[in-house]
Amino acid sequence: MSNALTRVADHKARVAGLVGMMPVVDLPVADCLGLVLAEDVVAGVPLPPFDNSAMDGYAVRAADVAAVPVRLPVVEDIPAGRTAVGPLAPGTAHRIMTGAPVPSGADAVVQVEWTDGGTSEVRVDRPVVVGQNVRKMADDVAVGTTVLDAGVVLGPAQLGLAAALGFGSLPVRRRPRVLVLSTGSELVGPGVALEPGQIYESNGVMLAAAVREAGGEAELLRFVPDDVEQFHAAIAPRLGSVDLLLTSGGVSAGAYEVVKDAFTGRGVEFTKVAMQPGGPQGAGRYQGVAVATLPGNPVSAQVSFEVFIRPALRAAMGFAQVERPVATATLSAPVTSPAGRTQFRRGAYDPESGRVVTPVGGPGSHLLSALAISNCLIEVPEDVTELAAGARVAVRLLHGE
Numbered sequence: 001m002s003n004a005l006t007r008v009a010d011h012k013a014r015v016a017g018l019v020g021m022m023p024v025v026d027l028p029v030a031d032c033l034g035l036v037l038a039e040d041v042v043a044g045v046p047l048p049p050f051d052n053s054a055m056d057g058y059a060v061r062a063a064d065v066a067a068v069p070v071r072l073p074v075v076e077d078i079p080a081g082r083t084a085v086g087p088l089a090p091g092t093a094h095r096i097m098t099g100a101p102v103p104s105g106a107d108a109v110v111q112v113e114w115t116d117g118g119t120s121e122v123r124v125d126r127p128v129v130v131g132q133n134v135r136k137m138a139d140d141v142a143v144g145t146t147v148l149d150a151g152v153v154l155g156p157a158q159l160g161l162a163a164a165l166g167f168g169s170l171p172v173r174r175r176p177r178v179l180v181l182s183t184g185s186e187l188v189g190p191g192v193a194l195e196p197g198q199i200y201e202s203n204g205v206m207l208a209a210a211v212r213e214a215g216g217e218a219e220l221l222r223f224v225p226d227d228v229e230q231f232h233a234a235i236a237p238r239l240g241s242v243d244l245l246l247t248s249g250g251v252s253a254g255a256y257e258v259v260k261d262a263f264t265g266r267g268v269e270f271t272k273v274a275m276q277p278g279g280p281q282g283a284g285r286y287q288g289v290a291v292a293t294l295p296g297n298p299v300s301a302q303v304s305f306e307v308f309i310r311p312a313l314r315a316a317m318g319f320a321q322v323e324r325p326v327a328t329a330t331l332s333a334p335v336t337s338p339a340g341r342t343q344f345r346r347g348a349y350d351p352e353s354g355r356v357v358t359p360v361g362g363p364g365s366h367l368l369s370a371l372a373i374s375n376c377l378i379e380v381p382e383d384v385t386e387l388a389a390g391a392r393v394a395v396r397l398l399h400g401e
Ligand SMILES: Nc1nc2c(c(=O)[nH]1)N[C@H]1C(S)=C(S)[C@@H](COP(=O)(O)OP(=O)(O)OC[C@H]3O[C@@H](n4cnc5c(N)ncnc54)[C@H](O)[C@@H]3O)O[C@H]1N2
Pocket: 182, 183, 184, 186, 187, 199, 200, 201, 202, 203, 204, 248, 249, 250, 251, 252, 253, 254, 257, 277, 278, 279, 280, 294, 295, 296, 297, 298, 300, 365
């Protein structure tokens, strides 16, 4: 048995190389939230598409209301959505609503509060200047303008703009499809009273959520027993439709290591990475499909996802920023760390009160409740075995980009 450890950076590079760039597809605008735009978006219509009123009131010629009060006959009523409106004759007014087209001949709108609100005749009490309360055509966007650059991450405002310009779909890099598979004959589902030796399955739920949070699509198989035949039977029908097979469990040094047994010598390389938690890892390609095998201990699985899988999925989706934000913080309590391994300790980071980070729980990779109340991973470098309270450390924030 070899004791050589794989460097974190080397395993990371290996995983990153497995999942290729996702293809560009046209998706309905409403489904593009959080995706990366693949081509520039160029305006084919102006915004606004026509001169329209910014106020509920009366379209007038400013010259006709220069001396107030003045009474004008109300000739037309123009709600938003009316398309054919005759021109405004001098000395008259058209009642007009916000967003309705300003008739030719009118050069301003008097808001209703500055009038008596009449419907056949209106008394205007205050003058307006030319252009007042008129939103000019193309004021916001001229035809031919590049309004969104390829590479931008599509958020609500970007999707709103595309919709306003009449786009029904946008070219984006699609979400990677990840088959999340939990192995372990001890795993059962909710609603079952636990027999001694059984546990409720949790890695699958956690990893599928992590895939979705990263922007991917997850299909979840939660209860694959430690049996190579059943493992192959579970994955075989699904391999053709996934971009990544992500397993948990069955990769360590014991007997019944189902994932190791199923994939050894078949394109997946198993190794021990110089990190804690998350030591035992595997990565490769099985029947052409990218495979990453995470260790079964829940904290190990989740930390491995953060370190190796999330950046790979983000890169495949075309994000420029694939890593979580990293801050420098002051440790509130000492920590110890194994020699020769990067330790990722769970922490509670308080960005407000002096950027202090407090280690949460111990280093044990079964301590799921500590993970659930942490918001960062404290990174203790490979060559460091002890850090005193007050030491400056890098913390990898578990929320945001
Ligand atoms: N002799 C050695 N034993 C172990 C070593 C080692 O180097 N030598 N490494 C330890 C480390 S570190 C880890 S991490 C684990 C990894 O083991 P496996 O990947 O084979 O995982 P399992 O044995 O299947 O499970 C480990 C642990 O996690 C629980 N588990 C598994 N799947 C789930 C799930 N879906 N939901 C909730 N909990 C799960 C499982 O019941 C075990 O308790 O190996 C160490 N051993």
